[in-house]
Amino acid sequence: MKNIKATDNEKLIKEKYKPYENEDSDILAINGGKAVRDNLLPYGKQWIDDSDVEAVVHILKSDYLTTGPKVKEFEEKFADYVGSKYAVALSNGTAALHAACYAAGITKGDEVITTPITFAASANCVLYQGGRPVFADIDPLTYNIDINDIERKITKNTKAIIPVDFAGQPVDLDAIREIADKYNLIVIEDAAHSLGSEYKGQKIGTLADMTEFSLHPVKHITTGEGGIITTNNLDLYNKLSLFRAHGITRETQQLLNKNEGPWYYEQLELGYNYRMTDIQCALGISQLKKLDKFIRRRKALVHKYNELLKEIDGVIRPFEASFSNSSYHLYIIQLELEKFTVGRKEIFEALRAENIGVNVHYVPVYYHPHYQNLGYSKGLCPNAEKLYERIITLPLFPAMIDTDLEDVVVALRKVLNYYKK
Template identity: 75%
Template sequence: MTKLAINGGTPVRDTYLPYGQQWIEDDDIEEVVKALKSDYLTTGPKIKEFEEKFGKYVGVKYAVAISNGTAALHGASFAAGIKEGDEVITTPITFAASANCILYQGGKPVFADIDSSTYNIDPKDIEEKISSKTKAIVPVDFTGQPVNIDEINAIAKKYNLIVIEDGAHSLGAEYKGKRIGSLVDMTTFSFHPVKHITTGEGGMITTNNKELYEKLKLFRTHGITRDKEILYNKNESSWYYEQLELGYNYRITDIQCALGISQLNKIDKFLRRRREIAEKYNEYLKDIDGIVLPYQEEYIKSSWHLYVIQLELEKFKVGRREIFEALQAENIGVNVHYIPVYYHPYYQKLGYKKGLCPNAEKLYERIITIPLYPKMTDKDVKDVVEALDKVLKYYKR
């Protein structure tokens, strides 16, 4: 049997393959340079242009560009009117920001368990967790597979709740033939370098509700406006402005938006390649014993932000940690998405205990994210498969 790199053998790859990475080309750089040479570095025309093109792409009336994906979630929570004493239901299998945004507004995150097949939040458990204090639901499109939007919207309507869809993983994904971004009250997106398009750091909030749109625009600029339609004192000169809310400086720059526009022009190419890689993994990995491949609902079209395998640990002589570290030693940049949010020490100090979401906790112990991003070559994909085969065979019972 081939000796593992972690035991002194030769790694499958000479160079490290990250789990995710941006794809920046010369035309992206040229657009950024143009922005740097323009009259506006921030609060200029590129922001509106990016918002309009993004809104058109996802099929929504209003889009608000913001400094990052966490700020997008914070802004949506603010616009939803979440305040102290309110409860908001979300999933534990997500990055902490999906829950932190509730805390920012003084609310309390309530964690609903996941569906064991899709790994997305389970609508049945959402309904079970609703109380008289529940104000909103923050479902997360984990790995790029949209949540069950129809069921969640039906629950929201029944209990008069707002839905904030965390679409950080799902730009370009489709739910029953419609792109994510216009199907709930508000949807948030992230443009971190590992996401589908990047602005370095950046985010977007989309909505079809004009009232929410106006609140979001205020929120990202200190709560300050010059819009005479909403000023209290409408008779002052053009220099005049008013602070109407306690907002933040969550502005995004023209430099970032210039990059975002260029990247958005390539989104179809990026998505096509992500889906090709996922199909290759599905084909190459189906015969490797000891792993469960991602399940996809037939009515969705994933944007494949992540490819997450689940280990059947009972078939191996070691645990997830040993397998993970062996793959890293083979120069395969595996990761784990995610540690359940309420496992974090900060949430433990707030009084959350393990045992809240059994399905999520069981999943966490078994999952590994393998590399998937558009710039990967077919050789990169085969290296990942080879490393998995090598490591899993070595540790097989």
């Protein structure tokens, strides 16, 4: 293991590293040495405080537990935050993407272009509607979908584009809109990572035909499980609202038979039970009040990561485009593997042994056996595949304290120095 050199920016890390320099600093935890941390630091985690608990308890003591007045309140407050006319809350982010594909009219034979560096739901939602996902490669700098490759992948069957704001950085929405208008395509922005992010100074949530957000516990705010779609289009809003509630309506203006009594309802289309509960929405409303604070903390942690990782050889830090103001869902580094004696797997396992809960986002969607069985094969997106082999996600969540982040950097230095060529 090479000696660890510290710059002025790294004095804090040097001090923190001293306990490991004295005895078994050359021995990784995976080889029997002392771990940097005594307990596992996860890559992401919710931040629930007493006000969130009180909000949920209040609903548990009320008349409504499932779909009630809190759902509408949450939708209105969420729409107001992102600046959209409408918001539709659903049971999870995948349900929200499914609903968006339904509202966009995706059906058998339609093609939808998306990125392979995403969670499988970004493509599965197309399959649910009988369509076929088409994977465009990524930009090697931003890791977002390559605008030029989108246009190369368009055919007469292309119906929509699902760009993903990877790790919180918005895609180039103006360029995507230009392509969509040119070919008459729907844009469904997968903003599961980018609540609170801005594109050219405007909050994400109004720039696509529909924008989907995830409310999973590792995201910016949580409702336990949950998803929400924003749109400025009334027709799309009505379709989304129907779809999440069995395709059933009680709205008088939508009923075909308007002469029945007040009990009357009609199923107009085949929908699903994708509703969110009042319990979840009460939590969402409480969390939404703290969103800006959470984002400020994420940005502060990212700034510290960027400073402390600056001098670590073999690590490429995240790049942010000039039009982006990311809310940073994930902090992803890329390893220059040619500088190490081992591959990403060994480095990953060594970091986990140091009790740093690193992760990898993501396995390219078309690598999964289900997609291989559908006829997809490796080699479709060279940039995405090369990136996948080199990336590691470091812990990042608002409840992290500075010493947690310092542990991550200490462990990373320890492991990478050990494996350095």
